[in-house]
Amino acid sequence: MKSTMLFILFAINLFAQNNFDQNFLEKTLRFDFYHVGNNNSEQIVFDELIEEPIWGGQKINLIDTLNLGEYKIALLNKENEVIYSKGFSTLFKEWQTTKESKELNRAYSGAVIFPYPKENVTLKLYSRDSLNAFEEIYSLKINPENYFIRKGNTEKYETEKIKYSGNPSEKYDIVFIPEGYTIDEMDKFISDCNLLANHLFEYSPFDKLESKFNFWAIKAPSNESICDIPAEDIWGNTLLNSSYYTFDSERYLMTEDYQKVCDVASNAPYDQIYILANSKKYGGGAIFNFYSLTATNDPKFKEIFIHELGHGLAALADEYGYDNTYEDFYPKGIEPWEKNITTLANFSSKWEKDIAENTPIPTPDSSEFNNKLGVFEGGGYVAKGVFRPTFNSIMRSLEAKEFNKVSRDAIEEVILFYSK
Numbered sequence: 001m002k003s004t005m006l007f008i009l010f011a012i013n014l015f016a017q018n019n020f021d022q023n024f025l026e027k028t029l030r031f032d033f034y035h036v037g038n039n040n041s042e043q044i045v046f047d048e049l050i051e052e053p054i055w056g057g058q059k060i061n062l063i064d065t066l067n068l069g070e071y072k073i074a075l076l077n078k079e080n081e082v083i084y085s086k087g088f089s090t091l092f093k094e095w096q097t098t099k100e101s102k103e104l105n106r107a108y109s110g111a112v113i114f115p116y117p118k119e120n121v122t123l124k125l126y127s128r129d130s131l132n133a134f135e136e137i138y139s140l141k142i143n144p145e146n147y148f149i150r151k152g153n154t155e156k157y158e159t160e161k162i163k164y165s166g167n168p169s170e171k172y173d174i175v176f177i178p179e180g181y182t183i184d185e186m187d188k189f190i191s192d193c194n195l196l197a198n199h200l201f202e203y204s205p206f207d208k209l210e211s212k213f214n215f216w217a218i219k220a221p222s223n224e225s226i227c228d229i230p231a232e233d234i235w236g237n238t239l240l241n242s243s244y245y246t247f248d249s250e251r252y253l254m255t256e257d258y259q260k261v262c263d264v265a266s267n268a269p270y271d272q273i274y275i276l277a278n279s280k281k282y283g284g285g286a287i288f289n290f291y292s293l294t295a296t297n298d299p300k301f302k303e304i305f306i307h308e309l310g311h312g313l314a315a316l317a318d319e320y321g322y323d324n325t326y327e328d329f330y331p332k333g334i335e336p337w338e339k340n341i342t343t344l345a346n347f348s349s350k351w352e353k354d355i356a357e358n359t360p361i362p363t364p365d366s367s368e369f370n371n372k373l374g375v376f377e378g379g380g381y382v383a384k385g386v387f388r389p390t391f392n393s394i395m396r397s398l399e400a401k402e403f404n405k406v407s408r409d410a411i412e413e414v415i416l417f418y419s420k
Contacts, residue, residue, distance in 0.1 A: 056269020253283035286311035321378030
């Protein structure tokens, strides 16, 4: 009887997870908003709802069980049941950890996409509290037949398949968006896309998961081939208005216009947005399930691409601890939600079981342990009190050329979840 009940409960859960056709249409609804606040407050301000013609996400595993991201979106039906959820992070959340956020209020554009509901739903947004638990910060009732829902995809661009492995709902789709490529440089953009897509599969675990991926390229030109460099009084006229010196960190190349990014991305199915910036200056950045960005004319741009994808795809933390851009990024006594760092507050939830018995915790930065899994101090931009799994990896240094086991496992878990 017990096994029968367990089977019934499993079947009910599976039905709730996979019942796409009952609840959704094969197109996208996008919620645009503004994220407003300072270092200790935030508010979600409604902007608009936009209908987009393509749904590129999964049709099963509609309820996110990965527990990644600083935020989570959930859709609830009229019975108050969750029919869709997904974790993500934002540029606003990073800004909240900077010194500037203690001095003024700011607003950042935001957007979340989800399959277009057939019936009325309630959208809820959740943010992690000081203990890393999700708490509700916003709620919106949505009537999918509301005539104020704007028809999107007004900026239509030619889209090219870089690599196609199958139905987007069964694959992990990465869309490349050009930044600073003029109309005469589209061939270079496509060449860069092909180079990076092929380069990805030189790394584990991507090499064994190649059949799970689609890559798309959107041919959206810029007027100029230069990104903003504020400290040098250089201001380019580009598609997405990307800028170095984000949060006053020279190499942090990002755009604050996320809604514009989503406008361009809507020309293709996608699970992950990757912006390629046609710039010679070293730089890039990435935020989980938001977007990743890489400057493509730096000698190490292929390694930057891989490193930033680790952030954007699997929410991997940086494994170095010598950047003073952020303050109080990981509070003491709280276990980070990122899979590849720990404060040892709840280490049993991380990679503790995989460490050899004779490996000391914390693990010394000595040659004896250079190639072993351990607990090495320094990670998540913090020099003391935050620990990483290995002495080195590509999440710490571009020279490492590989992900460590903890990161490989985290990447594989995400890919398999979204490509069923």
